[in-house]
Amino acid sequence: DVKVTQSSRYLVKRTGEKVFLECVQDMDHENMFWYRQDPGLGLRLIYFSYDVKMKEKGDIPEGYSVSREKKERFSLILESASTNQTSMYLCASSFVYQGGKLFFGSGTQLSVL
Amino acid sequence: KQEVTQIPAALSVPEGENLVLNCSFTDSAIYNLQWFRQDPGKGLTSLLLIQSSQREQTSGRLNASLDKSSGRSTLYIAASQPGDSATYLCAVVAANFGNEKLTFGTGTRLTIIP
Numbered sequence: 108d109v110k111v112t113q114s115s116r117y118l119v120k121r122t123g124e125k126v127f128l129e130c131v132q133d134m135d136h137e138n139m140f141w142y143r144q145d146p147g148l149g150l151r152l153i154y155f156s157y158d159v160k161m162k163e164k165g166d167i168p169e170g171y172s173v174s175r176e177k178k179e180r181f182s183l184i185l186e187s188a189s190t191n192q193t194s195m196y197l198c199a200s201s202f203v204y205q206g207g208k209l210f211f212g213s214g215t216q217l218s219v220l
Numbered sequence: 221k222q223e224v225t226q227i228p229a230a231l232s233v234p235e236g237e238n239l240v241l242n243c244s245f246t247d248s249a250i251y252n253l254q255w256f257r258q259d260p261g262k263g264l265t266s267l268l269l270i271q272s273s274q275r276e277q278t279s280g281r282l283n284a285s286l287d288k289s290s291g292r293s294t295l296y297i298a299a300s301q302p303g304d305s306a307t308y309l310c311a312v313v314a315a316n317f318g319n320e321k322l323t324f325g326t327g328t329r330l331t332i333i334p
Contacts, residue, residue, distance in 0.1 A: 111263075149309070209254065211265070214261070
């Protein structure tokens with residue numbers, strides 16, 4: 108079975124802190140994605156990566172950055188956390204043909220106080 | 221810009237009934253459409269993927285149909301069970317080359333009443 112693992116299930120941080128969310132997949136997928144999910148707004152794409160060291164902005168990249176140094180690992184970085192970044196963060200991966208089936212991690216619920 | 225809508229936002233039906241969930245999208249130039257299930261506080265699980273050239277896909281008690289020209293998809297669940305209670309989301313991939321991004325609907329929260 109494909110496994111996409113997010114390092115933390117729940118995270119509480121203070122405003123201004125630098126926050127790292129980690130995601131690891133074990134299926135040798137080329138594509139990896141970071142989404143955030145908010146009530147009433149659905150899932151919104153923050154960043155995605157189609158290869159090591161490659162990244163593209165999604166719909167809401169402001170306030171976030173990403174790192175992909177190894178194929179299996181995709182990190183989301185909140186440079187200076189703010190309360191409006193309180194959300195459920197979901198990582199996903201897929202093979203690199205267009206519209207590949209997406210596999211999701213179980214999510215990280217981040218609260219910024 | 222592609223927009224995906226799922227109506228209703230919530231649905232409750234008695235156990236054993238057949239039901240249909242709806243998904244509509246504004247731009248018919250899609251590559252495929254996927255249906256996902258999400259349990260409370262969890263990630264998403266892919267249920268069915270329909271390529272733009274297909275009309276439907278089936279998996280067990282689930283059947284998804286696609287009418288690309290009208291911008292609609294339905295997810296049919298037969299003989300519903302309490303374990304089917306979850307939020308169901310649809311998502312589309314644009315037909316643009318190299319665009320791997322999905323656009324999601326906001327989901328339908330389904331409750332099956334025992």
